[in-house]
Amino acid sequence: MPDRRQPGQRAGLSHAAVLAAARQLLAERGLEALSMRALAARLGVNPNALYSHVESKTGLLDDLLDDTLAAVKAPHPDVEDPLEGLHALMASTYEVLLVHAELVPAYLARQGARGPNARRLGEVMLALLQRAGVTGPDAREALHVLIVHTIGAAAFSTRSPLTPDIPARATEEDHRAEFDRGLQWLLTGINAFARHEERLPSR
Amino acid sequence: MPDRRQPGQRAGLSHAAVLAAARQLLAERGLEALSMRALAARLGVNPNALYSHVESKTGLLDDLLDDTLAAVKAPHPDVEDPLEGLHALMASTYEVLLVHAELVPAYLARQGARGPNARRLGEVMLALLQRAGVTGPDAREALHVLIVHTIGAAAFSTRSPLTPDIPARATEEDHRAEFDRGLQWLLTGINAFARHEERLPSR
DNA sequence: CAGCTTAGCTGTACGGCGTACACTTTGTCG
DNA sequence: CGACAAAGTGTACGCCGTACAGCTAAGCTG
Numbered sequence: 001m002p003d004r005r006q007p008g009q010r011a012g013l014s015h016a017a018v019l020a021a022a023r024q025l026l027a028e029r030g031l032e033a034l035s036m037r038a039l040a041a042r043l044g045v046n047p048n049a050l051y052s053h054v055e056s057k058t059g060l061l062d063d064l065l066d067d068t069l070a071a072v073k074a075p076h077p078d079v080e081d082p083l084e085g086l087h088a089l090m091a092s093t094y095e096v097l098l099v100h101a102e103l104v105p106a107y108l109a110r111q112g113a114r115g116p117n118a119r120r121l122g123e124v125m126l127a128l129l130q131r132a133g134v135t136g137p138d139a140r141e142a143l144h145v146l147i148v149h150t151i152g153a154a155a156f157s158t159r160s161p162l163t164p165d166i167p168a169r170a171t172e173e174d175h176r177a178e179f180d181r182g183l184q185w186l187l188t189g190i191n192a193f194a195r196h197e198e199r200l201p202s203r
Numbered sequence: 204m205p206d207r208r209q210p211g212q213r214a215g216l217s218h219a220a221v222l223a224a225a226r227q228l229l230a231e232r233g234l235e236a237l238s239m240r241a242l243a244a245r246l247g248v249n250p251n252a253l254y255s256h257v258e259s260k261t262g263l264l265d266d267l268l269d270d271t272l273a274a275v276k277a278p279h280p281d282v283e284d285p286l287e288g289l290h291a292l293m294a295s296t297y298e299v300l301l302v303h304a305e306l307v308p309a310y311l312a313r314q315g316a317r318g319p320n321a322r323r324l325g326e327v328m329l330a331l332l333q334r335a336g337v338t339g340p341d342a343r344e345a346l347h348v349l350i351v352h353t354i355g356a357a358a359f360s361t362r363s364p365l366t367p368d369i370p371a372r373a374t375e376e377d378h379r380a381e382f383d384r385g386l387q388w389l390l391t392g393i394n395a396f397a398r399h400e401e402r403l404p405s406r
Numbered sequence: 407c408a409g410c411t412t413a414g415c416t417g418t419a420c421g422g423c424g425t426a427c428a429c430t431t432t433g434t435c436g
Numbered sequence: 437c438g439a440c441a442a443a444g445t446g447t448a449c450g451c452c453g454t455a456c457a458g459c460t461a462a463g464c465t466g
Contacts, residue, residue: 111359192388211432255442
């Protein structure tokens with residue numbers, strides 16, 4: 001350790017640098033291995049030094065989570081077919097989640113992200129649903145259901161080989177197909193109800 | 204502490220007793236407070252004493268999880284309407300999960316239970332799906348999708364009031380309605396596809 | 407440019423966690 | 437009755453997140 005620092009000497013950290021290192025550690029050794037201490041060690045710094053750049057471990061995770069969603073490709077709210085747009089949006093989210101598979105358990109634990117990126121995606125979804133004829137409380141319901149399905153499917157897809165279960169392992173392609181099929185089911189059902197209620201304003 | 208024990212003196216524990224105490228602790232103080240040490244303290248015993256009755260904390264959680272599912276009311280596989288049966292089964296699961304809300308995060312973390320009760324429910328679901336015209340790989344897909352929806356919805360329903368979000372808090376009834384609506388969407392979609400493919404054996 | 411403030415570190419420590427190891431006592435069974 | 441397994445105690449290890457105090461380099465102010 002040639003670069004042992006003395007109290008007061010800086011290491012040149014930053015919020016972004018910490019996030020980047022965390023993502024790297026996460027990719028290499030998984031969520032369980034992401035501890036403040038391990039992260040600090042990787043950055044050549046004392047554990048508590050991280051707290052100058054991050055509020056807490058939870059905060060770090062939140063930032064990481066929302067940051068990841070920046071990669072989701074959201075269609076313009078005015079695409080021709082809103083249902084197709086929704087499909088594309090959820091599919092893109094699913095793909096992004098798979099790329100950062102180690103984070104999915106964290107999404108589950110805090111039941112989705114809450115940062116600006118998540119909000120942005122939520123708004124696009126709501127707009128698309130609106131245009132598909134899903135309005136009012138139904139829209140929020142559909143929103144939640146779609147999110148649950150997407151994150152849940154990602155979680156199933158990234159199941160670790162802990163359980164040998166049955167020798168027949170499902171491939172990534174199988175999981176993608178399963179997600180997509182479920183998404184189609186949902187959108188079909190949502191659409192069916194929306195069109196049904198158009199003619200039945202009873203409730 | 205009048206009942207201080209000496210090495211070798213028994214405390215009368217058992218697997219069931221440990222599970223029961225764990226459930227109690229869970230109900231009173233939540234998942235985070237469920238530590239082996241707290242559990243041991245409640246039982247008036249040293250932490251490691253628990254390991255005579257439980258393989259590990261993970262094992263304890265697994266047992267707890269599957270145990271909970273014993274309360275789910277599964278319809279007989281030969282009910283008149285299989286779709287209605289599925290609806291009832293998932294709804295009962297949802298209710299059970301809500302009663303043991305503190306466990307839901309644990310379900311998420313390990314992506315469902317894997318014990319005998321879970322298996323039993325899975326088999327009933329598969330049978331019902333079969334009878335509804337969903338067969339082969341589609342059946343497993345539908346199974347997973349339904350489970351993901353149910354556990355995911357339960358997770359959303361038990362969200363802690365950490366995020367003030369918007370002052371308008373959703374009631375338990377709202378959540379139940381949301382779950383049910385999503386379930387209907389799913390079943391509608393699943394059914395629509397099943398009937399469609401009956402006439403289109405193309406793929 | 408001198409001085410003050412403050413942010414970014416180090417060092418250390420606290421209270422928690424799951425669980426492994428060695429040992430003692432108790433109940434059981436041949 | 438004697439051997440033995442099972443169920444405890446006591447202790448300890450190596451983690452964890454994070455609080456607190458001190459130091460010092462960087463940045464701002466006059």
